[in-house]
Amino acid sequence: MKTQTFNEGEKIITYGDEGSTYYILSKGTIKVFVYEDDTKPNDPQLDNKIKFTKTMQKGEGFGELALLYNDKRSATI
Numbered sequence: 001m002k003t004q005t006f007n008e009g010e011k012i013i014t015y016g017d018e019g020s021t022y023y024i025l026s027k028g029t030i031k032v033f034v035y036e037d038d039t040k041p042n043d044p045q046l047d048n049k050i051k052f053t054k055t056m057q058k059g060e061g062f063g064e065l066a067l068l069y070n071d072k073r074s075a076t077i
Contacts, residue, residue: 013077016041019066030056033076041072 003026006012012023015035032054039049056062056077066073 011076013063013073013075014041015046015073015076017073019063019071019073022061022063022067024061025056025058027058029058030062030077032056032062034074 004023012030013019015033034051034053035046036049036051039046043049062077063073065071
């Protein structure tokens with residue numbers, strides 16, 4: 001484990017990128033954006049294809065799906 005610091009508004013995970021890290025939020029809150037099925041990461045209308053959003057709090061983990069399934073990131077955080 002190692003500590004990483006992110007600034008407000010900075011992306012931690014980008015939809016469609018390769019995954020290599022699992023994160024645990026030690027402080028603050030983050031917003032998760034999940035896109036409609038079959039949306040391509042380079043879609044110019046990506047912001048209009050958000051299926052849902054949620055907020056995660058201190059103590060929550062994220063980033064496991066890409067690692068478990070050897071797949072690309074399924075959300076932007």
